[in-house]
Amino acid sequence: MSIAEPAPSLSPLALALAAAGPIAIGGILAVHGTSPTPLVAVPAVVFGVVAATAPALYIATAAAGTAPSLATVVRAFGVAIGAFGIALAGLLLPAAFLSLSSTSPSTTFVVATAALGGAGLLALRRLGKELAPARVTSLTSGTVFLVWSAATLGIAGRLWWDLAKEVMS
């Protein structure tokens, strides 16, 4: 790709990368672990947590009177998931290299956590940017988004920790 192109926002490629990325991270974990469970469990954690917490963001912002339209929120989540997929695709190669060039399971855990966490943080930032022009900017809306982000990351982090502990033990 020699000519600069606008970054894909809600492209099928980005969504496909978002679907494949967690499976690949699960594969990296599975190589160092004892079972193929992560191949299914990692995508389940990522998409399960988003599916479970996304409605809460809409409900909370709507209740606070700062919510954009439902279509805008759905589109913003699509863009953020696409951003997650693109970021994770870029981090996969370094993560796989760092994991495979070490015999230590803890290295694999740290590297996989960093890749997923980094892509997740970028996706949250993109979600905030996508929602910002459409919602009423106020202290309440900012607080709601921050609390929702912290809760989502906390739930995902806890499930990820439990999964990694089981796989790496």
Next chain:
Amino acid sequence: MIAAVPAPAPSFGLIDQLLRDRDAMLAKIAAGRDLASIMRVMVATIAIAMAIVGAAIGSYRGGVQIGYAAIKLPLVLLGTAALSAPALTALGAALGRRVRLAGDLALVVTALAFGAMLLAACTPLILLGRAMDVSYHSMVLGLVGMFAIAGCASLRMIVHALSLENGPGRSSSIIGLCIVFALVGGQLSWALRPYLVRPRAQDVPFVRDVSDTLVDAITGTLRSARGIYVRDGAPLPGEH
């Protein structure tokens, strides 16, 4: 009578521009001009410059290590570029930066070529150390210093290029690239060690077996420095 001075070959022109006028080189990459020829010249520059540096480092032990190090050091830099550039593109694209994988790859390779040229300029110092029989540990420290300077110069060039851009995703790209670049570059060079080998070493492996990461090794050394050891004693000759 004034003889016509022949114009330098395009490849030497690019290397000269890299050394003298990096802003113009960065502008050319940002505009997407001549990316294929820039890539060709810079990859060749890395391969040749790092082979020279590797041979100089390998000469500390001599023999087959000269060839080993001359092969491995170019691989470290080219591998770092191949693994880091997609991360730069992807992290920026996730936040809305324009997708330009070829441009980012050319930027990373060009910056590493600049670092390789700086290291090649240090070759006389490496050979001087060999000629003066500088101790192994002093050589290690000297090489770490040289590589640190070259690495920082390469990274500074990339950060400067990204700071000239407008639009979203720039700061995340810079932070992400610095982390990936340091981790991948450090681990790749660690995985392909040894480069500098003691002159009295009998056998020299091309690469060592896969073991801990560079970070693990540094952590272990820090523990040992504090008197915390994970084993009772170092193995005796013949033990494993």
